[in-house]
Amino acid sequence: MTSIPRMQIGFLFNHDCIHQIAHTAPIICELVALGQDVSVVTSCDAQERQVRAIIAGCAARVRFIHIDISRLSRAINVVAKAVLPFRRIANLRENVGLFARFDALVVPETTSALLRSHFNLDVRLVYLPHGAGDRAIGFRDVTRFFDLVLLPGTKTRDRMLAGGLVRPGHHAVIGYPKFDIIDMGARPRFFDNDRPTVLYNPHFDPVLSSWWDMGLGVLEWFARQDDYNLIFAPHVMLFRRWLHTSVEHRRIRCRWPIPERLRNLSHILIDTGSTRSVDMSYVLAADIYLGDASSQVYEWICNPRPCIFLNSHGARWQGNPSYAHWNMGQVIDRVSALPRALAVAQEQQAAFARHQRAAFAATFHIEAGGSAARRAAREIVYYLLQDKRAAA
Known part of the structure; x- marks a missing residue:
């Protein structure tokens, strides 16, 4: 050429x-x-x-x-x-x-x-x-x-x-191409302690996202406990608008603000749209992924680690290719199930690691x-x- x-x-x-x-x-x-x-x-x-x-x-x-x-x-x-x-x-x-x-x-x-x-x-x-x-x-x-x-x-x-x-x-x-510009071996630190760090990465879609019906409950639970750090870094579009419309699902929902009491806690980092939300900084830093429909989970499994998925909309996901990523971790349908899912996440990862590696190989050439x-x-x-x- x-x-x-x-x-x-x-x-x-x-x-x-x-x-x-x-x-x-x-x-x-x-x-x-x-x-x-x-x-x-x-x-x-x-x-x-x-x-x-x-x-x-x-x-x-x-x-x-x-x-x-x-x-x-x-x-x-x-x-x-x-x-x-x-x-x-x-x-x-x-x-x-x-x-x-x-x-x-x-x-x-x-x-x-x-x-x-x-x-x-x-x-x-x-x-x-x-x-x-x-x-x-x-x-x-x-x-x-x-x-x-x-x-x-x-x-x-x-x-x-x-x-x-x-x-x-x-x-x-x-x-x-995004992987070409990322230091995949980096391990950024965002907390001054050795607790496991959870990345909560909800999508913005009014139906598929867990934010609308479970998100504040998730933040409230993490605020009350002292076993985990939390990085709340949703899809950057979630907090870009107050009103979200899904043409795909014909649904409109209003996004409410995060209460101030949750914004200044030493073990919770809230980032609703900075460059770090899109340059894999949080993906490389965390230990457990908590999400729903975001494609960011496929960047997450560049290094296989535990995943937990929030089924907030009663999806019949088994066998559905649009939910294929939910086969890479635990799926729960209520916030009250989160403590148990987190407690067994590392133990259960052995059962999911092989699937994550295979999914990564099929997803990225x-x-x-x-x-x-x-x-x-x-x-x-x-x-x-x-x-x-x-x-x-």
Whole structure:
């Protein structure tokens, strides 16, 4: 690939938070190294800062573009954001002319498919899922609108193939670019004691998340005891909004604040959305995972450790691929069962460790000495070259 033609490749980050950035940003420097012209398109300053931090080595060779929406759209968003991602959609619709300049646009989420399905954009769309979880929403028909889908491992690939969401020549397994920028051997410390540390990582979905019906009960229980530390680091979107709408489950719920009495305890760390919530700091620091539907559990099992899952919505999860991760630990359906689950977590881990290792191997393609970001860059360039030859 030393004499390949230069192409214009854009990386679009169009979300309210920064949690998607690490899934595609590591690819940028690899494309620059292949001689490609790369632009980073962001919709807020926090996104640009995060991208620059990740690609510091090549940032000077990358063009940064900030997009925004009209004054009228901003006014509509004040009301509309409660029920749909209006600002994200408006950013796509109002910047189609900019996106049309690229040969390809690389994205970590599926809202961008609207560029093809509704806004008639004739640009190759490259999609890398931001995470490697099991939720049904990650396996929707919208995936078919993407020209190239780059996947973390065989688990996701096989499920997408079975659903007819990807097709030969238009997908590839490349691994997990986020792992390329993480020191997987790090063990951060956040408490000045030797108690086991539990990471509570609820999702934001109004139905699937344990936060709505069990979350405060979990925090209250940890506040009263002195055997464990707790890191409360939910999905960053949970505390981004007061009102959460699930289009998937047709449910709207209001999120209440955390009582002040729980915020200043020496054995509880509460982080509702900092960079540490998305850079695996807490995943690498804790001893026991407590969660529900977040794909972060698959990052957790990079080092097999006990998991406890909260079934707050009465899910019939056995045999359901959308709950496959619940096979990696204990599943409980009430807060009163938590003390016992924690007490036997290390003892029962022996029964779950083999499954966790197998699940990690199926979820993430890893090559010794290899780089997921480099494989992704090569797949993108190869696909675009083939596409141009076919069109000639």
